[in-house]
Structures are given as structure tokens and as C-alpha cells.
Amino acid sequence: MSPEVESTFFALLRAGLWEKDIQVGSISLPTYESLTRLALEQCVMGLIAAGLEHVQDVKVPDKVLSYYHTRLAKMEDGNQMMNFFINLLEEQMRDADISAVLLKGQGLAQCYERPLWRVVGDIDFLLYADNYEKAKLLITPMATKCEKERVLDKHYGVYIKPWNIELHGTLHAGLSPSIDRLLDSIQNRIFAEKRFRLWQNEDVAIKLPCADDDVIYVFAHILQHFYRGGVGLKQVCDWCRLLWFYRDEIDINLLHSRLRSMRLESEWRAFAAFAVEYLGMPQDAMPLYDNNLSWKKKAGRIKTFLLKVGNFGQKRLPGQKDKAYIVRKILSFGQRIGDLYRHAFIFPLDSVRFLPAIVFNGLRSAAHGEG
Numbered sequence: 001m002s003p004e005v006e007s008t009f010f011a012l013l014r015a016g017l018w019e020k021d022i023q024v025g026s027i028s029l030p031t032y033e034s035l036t037r038l039a040l041e042q043c044v045m046g047l048i049a050a051g052l053e054h055v056q057d058v059k060v061p062d063k064v065l066s067y068y069h070t071r072l073a074k075m076e077d078g079n080q081m082m083n084f085f086i087n088l089l090e091e092q093m094r095d096a097d098i099s100a101v102l103l104k105g106q107g108l109a110q111c112y113e114r115p116l117w118r119v120v121g122d123i124d125f126l127l128y129a130d131n132y133e134k135a136k137l138l139i140t141p142m143a144t145k146c147e148k149e150r151v152l153d154k155h156y157g158v159y160i161k162p163w164n165i166e167l168h169g170t171l172h173a174g175l176s177p178s179i180d181r182l183l184d185s186i187q188n189r190i191f192a193e194k195r196f197r198l199w200q201n202e203d204v205a206i207k208l209p210c211a212d213d214d215v216i217y218v219f220a221h222i223l224q225h226f227y228r229g230g231v232g233l234k235q236v237c238d239w240c241r242l243l244w245f246y247r248d249e250i251d252i253n254l255l256h257s258r259l260r261s262m263r264l265e266s267e268w269r270a271f272a273a274f275a276v277e278y279l280g281m282p283q284d285a286m287p288l289y290d291n292n293l294s295w296k297k298k299a300g301r302i303k304t305f306l307l308k309v310g311n312f313g314q315k316r317l318p319g320q321k322d323k324a325y326i327v328r329k330i331l332s333f334g335q336r337i338g339d340l341y342r343h344a345f346i347f348p349l350d351s352v353r354f355l356p357a358i359v360f361n362g363l364r365s366a367a368h369g370e371g
Contacts, residue, residue: 001307005034012051013044014280017237019113023057032064041310043234045071046117076116082106085163086123087204089139093125098134100125100207101190102199103168103217107208108238110199111245119234122157122164126209128191132156132169139165171217173224174361175354179262183220186213186258211246216258218242223267225312226302227343227354228336228361232311233279236271240281247285255287266347274299298346305342 008024008031015022027035039048049068052060083106093100103124109115127135136156140146143158143165150156154169171187172180186209189195196207197214209217218239225231243250259265268288273295275281283289313335336358344351 001034001038005031005038006307009035009038009048010278012048012055013233013237014051015054016044016047016050016052017240018280019050019054020280021054021056022051024055025057027058027060029061029063032061036064036067038307041314042232042306043119043121043311044232044237045119046075046114047237050114050117072117075119078120079106079109079116079118082120082123082163083201086206087201089123089125089165090204090206092138093135096134096138098127098131098138099191100127100131100135101196102126102206102208103171104221104238106201107199107206107214108218108242111238111241118238122166124166124168126168126171126187126190128169128187132167135167139167171220173220175224175227175357176263177357179220179264182258182262183217186216189213211242211249212251212254215239215242215246215250215255219264219268219271220262222271223264226305227339227351228358229332230309230311230313230339231306232309232314233306234311236275236306237279239271240275240279240286243287244281244285250287252287259288263350263353267350269295270298270302270346274302278303301342301346305339 008027011022011024012035014020035048036045039045045068049072052065052068086102086106090100090102103126105121105124106115109118112118125135132154136149139158139160142160144161145159147157153172153174156167158165170180171183173183174180190209190213195210195213197210199206199208208214218235222231222235222239225235256265259268265288269290272281272286272289276283276286276289277296277299283291340351340355340358
């Protein structure tokens with residue numbers, strides 16, 4: 001990727017993420033094509049489209065605008081359809097006396113200036129105790145396809161055309177016991193103390209984790225995929241918008257205490273530097289941001305990795321999807337080890353600390369035919 005494409009891409013991404021006018025200089029048609037490819041790889045089409053609207057010094061070609069308008073129309077329709085479907089699921093779960101909290105996805109979309117321009121993904125519900133089993137019984141008859149359940153993780157996925165729905169009885173990151181213990185304690189507290197925030201989705205109130213809990217869940221999810229296959233800019237942008245939207249409500253002392261408990265302060269500070277340096281996150285809205293040059297260097301390495309692998313590692317998938325299961329697992333394992341080696345230049349101690357759990361979970365997944 002040329003420096004011109006990369007710098008223009010991040011300029012447009014920042015403009016779309018924070019709705020700010022920019023000047024980019026001349027952009028050639030091949031550069032627009034490269035920008036679009038990057039936007040697709042990172043699942044940030046809506047943000048790049050918003051960024052293009054904020055360009056002040058260049059007229060964006062009609063051909064480019066037409067392409068984005070077509071994609072955006074489909075994106076808006078998809079978001080509206082998903083929001084409607086979430087309401088149907090929520091009402092059915094309430095009728096079955098199932099308490100569920102919506103995670104990530106459409107809840108985080110509400111933190112954006114243009115929620116319907118966020119690329120839709122899966123529908124994830126967090127459930128507690130016997131609600132997880134009750135939800136499985138409710139949702140399975142509706143499904144056209146069911147994944148093999150990850151029993152120990154309490155993770156069950158189904159496909160109800162055209163949506164993927166995932167039920168989570170835990171939110172274990174599979175990196176270390178200290179992280180999973182903290183995530184379990186947050187889950188217990190969410191349901192015991194009803195620590196919810198509400199998204200009014202038309203006439204249905206959808207429960208979401210409160211902001212203090214959600215920032216931990218979203219960050220743990222980023223790290224889970226960063227260390228185990230690859231994460232994209234979409235997830236980091238979600239994290240930034242969540243922190244910005246609730247900047248006056250987040251308990252910084254509680255956040256710091258939880259990061260210390262999970263021993264993830266270094267990861268937070270490095271991703272905070274990435275958010276400020278490359279995504280334009282306002283410094284005063286980024287908790288625990290440190291302006292030290294060492295964090296900026298780590299941010300640069302994070303940027304290189306995110307661009308290399310794409311959203312959830314999708315740039316790696318084309319060479320693997322048609323291969324036999326055991327071959328895919330061997331390739332995946334090799335990539336995990338390679339990633340840990342690269343991440344050791346950013347987080348040397350944690351790359352070693354997380355190695356046993358990543359290897360164990362990989363072997364267990366292969367033994368059970370998962371993934």
C-alpha cells in the first residue's frame with residue numbers, strides 16, 4: 001500500500017468518525033479504488049463515505065459517489081431490517097421469561113452520528129445462568145442452521161436467514177484466567193444488580209451493558225481477536241465512539257482498577273495511543289492516554305497489523321476456506337504463533353503469558369471439531 005493511500009484513508013476515516021471537514025489534495029481514480037478496497041477489508045464503508053462528504057478541496061467523482069450511495073442504501077436497509085428482527089427476538093424472549101443483554105453490534109451503532117451507516121454484523125446476546133439454556137431451546141427451532149456448541153465457553157450460534165445469532169453464557173476471552181475471572185464478575189454484577197443501559201429501538205427497550213461494563217467487554221473483545229486471528233478498524237472505531245459518547249459517565253477509577261486486575265494496562269495505553277494518533281480520538285476523552293513516544297511506536301505496530309489482516313482476519317481467509325478442516329486448523333495455528341511473535345515486539349510479557357491459553361484453546365477447538 002502506498003503512503004498516499006494510507007494517509008488519505010486515515011484522513012477520511014477520521015473525518016467520518018468525528019464528522020469533521022478535511023482537505024485531502026488531489027485523489028486519482030486508482031487511489032479511490034484502493035480506498036474502497038481498504039474500507040471493505042476493514043468494514044468501515046459507512047465511515048469512509050461520511051468522510052468523503054467532508055472533503056472540502058476536491059470534487060469526488062460522480063462514479064465514486066454513485067458506488068457509495070448504492071452501498072449505503074443497502075447498508076441502511078440492512079440495519080433497519082436487523083433492528084426490526086432484534087425487536088422480534090427481544091419480545092419472544094420476554095414472553096419466555098428470558099433476560100438477555102444485547103452485546104456489541106446495533107447497541108454500539110447508537111454511539112455514532114449515523115447509526116445506519118455502521119456495517120451490520122452478528123446479533124449477540126449475553127445470558128446468565130439458566131437463561132442461556134432457555135434461549136437455546138427458544139431459538140433452535142427457528143434456525144435454518146445451527147453451529148456446534150462450544151459447551152465449556154457456553155457459546156451457541158445459529159443462522160436465521162439472513163442473520164447470524166450468537167448466544168453467550170460467558171464472555172471468556174480465552175487469553176488468561178485473570179481476564180476471564182474479571183469478565184465473569186462483571187457478568188454476574190450486570191444481572192444481579194441490573195446494570196443496564198437501554199436503547200429505545202422504536203417501541204421496544206433493548207437492554208445493553210452499562211457504559212462502565214461495556215468499555216471493558218468491547219476492549220476484551222478487541223484483544224481476543226487481536227491475539228487470536230486478527231481484528232479490524234471497525235471494532236476499534238466502535239470502542240472510540242463508545243468512550244466518546246459516554247465520556248462524562250465512565251468511572252475512570254473503576255476502569256483503571258479492572259485493567260490492573262486483568263493486567264491489561266499496557267494494551268489499553270497502546271490502543272489508546274493508536275486511537276489518538278491514527279483515528280483522531282480527542283485526548284481528553286481517552287481514559288489513561290499517555291503521550292509518551294514508546295506508546296506511539298506501539299500504536300504504529302498495531303496499525304501495521306490491523307491493515308495486514310483485515311476485519312477479523314478476513315484477508316487471510318481466501319487462501320484457507322476451501323481447504324480440509326485439519327489443514328485449516330494447522331494453518332490457523334501457525335498464524336497464531338506468528339502473530340504472537342509479532343505482538344511480542346509490542347507486548348512482550350503478555351505475548352508469553354497468553355501463549356498457553358491460546359495453544360490449549362486451539363487444540364481443544366480442533367479436538368471438538370469447532371470453528
